[in-house]
Amino acid sequence: MAAAFSDAKNHAFTLVVDCPVYVHVGSDISRPIFVEDGTSVRFVGNGLFITDNVFIPTWVIANSSQIDLRDWRVKYIGQLPVDPDTKGYVANGTFVPMKGKYQPAGAFHDMILTPWLTANRGIRFDRTSGTVTSPWPGPTGTSAVFYILGTTNSVKIDGMKIFVPERADGAHFVPVCFLTTVGFKSNQVITAAVPIDANSAALPSEIEVSNLELDGTYMGWLGSLKSSHFRNIRSFRYGDLQDDEGENVGGVGKWFAPPHLFYITSPKFNDLRNSHLEISGVLDWGQRVGVARDKHDANRSGYALSLKISASDSSVKDYTSYRPDGLLDLLPSERLVIDGLRGAYDSSFLNNIYPAVRFPVGPYHNVIIENVEVEDRAQKATIAPIGGILDANSSNVTLRNVNAVLHSPATAAARLPVFLGENHSIEIRIESN
Structure with a gap:
């Protein structure tokens, strides 16, 4: 051959x-x-x-x-x-x-x-x-x-x-x-x-x-x-x-x-x-x-979510995932647009360690994430579906029309995340049923 x-x-x-x-x-x-x-x-x-x-x-x-x-x-x-x-x-x-x-x-x-x-x-x-x-x-x-x-x-x-x-x-x-x-x-x-x-x-x-x-x-x-x-x-x-x-x-x-x-x-x-x-x-x-490879919060090594990306001047459009591990890990990026991120995951499968959308390491500049629909299929959600930005050097991050559905959520799971940095525009809606 x-x-x-x-x-x-x-x-x-x-x-x-x-x-x-x-x-x-x-x-x-x-x-x-x-x-x-x-x-x-x-x-x-x-x-x-x-x-x-x-x-x-x-x-x-x-x-x-x-x-x-x-x-x-x-x-x-x-x-x-x-x-x-x-x-x-x-x-x-x-x-x-x-x-x-x-x-x-x-x-x-x-x-x-x-x-x-x-x-x-x-x-x-x-x-x-x-x-x-x-x-x-x-x-x-x-x-x-x-x-x-x-x-x-x-x-x-x-x-x-x-x-x-x-x-x-x-x-x-x-x-x-x-x-x-x-x-x-x-x-x-x-x-x-x-x-x-x-x-x-x-x-x-x-x-x-x-x-x-x-x-x-x-x-x-x-x-x-x-x-x-x-x-x-x-x-x-x-x-x-x-x-x-x-x-x-x-x-x-x-x-x-x-x-x-x-x-x-x-x-x-x-x-x-x-x-x-x-x-x-x-x-x-x-x-x-x-x-899932991680059973406890200590000694975590990552998880098998669908999309993990670091990019500039790039776009992701109409991306659907039903992986119980989660949807998105955003790595350092600038001028990145993610439009139409949809699907479901199961935080209990992940032993309640990880959210569906995460910002594990920055910085992020001029990033837009919009039109997001995600459901946590865990019977009782104990962790928030959307993570926050902990990199204070990040700027101009927009989360627009981001919606998450949780089932019987604990108080911490329904809490909105913290976004460090400047000039962010955050629009997250968390529903429970």
């Missing part, structure tokens, strides 16, 4: 998949498929990819452009282990013992991806002044089915379905469907002294995703990107990393990142920020498999 993708590059032809194909990856770092410029792949008839990547991706799109993926059907049959120490990794079919943890992820990143960038993208990693590799996205990120990085642009994904078998339990869900992350630009020398910023690195851009359907996932779309659009997204079953007995939720030590349908996270590098994003027409049915 890797040869077929290679032959199709540079617009040589459209690769048509009309039958089931097993793309066996597992934890063998030699098996991920790199997708080059000008690759088009279309599914017809009984076209199906079956994959099983563990800690490493199945497909890698690194500094590539003009990729067209139409009507894909991807069936995931792998299992991410809850113990991050796999004792080693596989290379060309041979198990290689190695101490530490996340061994396949680290080995793929350092031994496959980084050298590939040198051989195919002209990025020379000069280690005379210290160790340097392609920027590390973490073991959650490397577990993605699609690993997209760097200057990758002009990618169209339309009509794709990523799913697990109908009877798959929560231990066998897709760890991450897509990762978009920072990567070094092509044709340069990188030393340990080179900062990761807009001069040396880039975020994927011009990613157009439409009519995407996910069923049986932990993380849907993870990472950072710009100038991209998501339209008509559907999600069904979801959960959190767990073992076959439904225990060790989040992994041993809760090493796996809290899952979301969208986790658009802030890059930790200068001048690289999520911007000009549009997300519209999302329906997250919220069919939860498994239990």
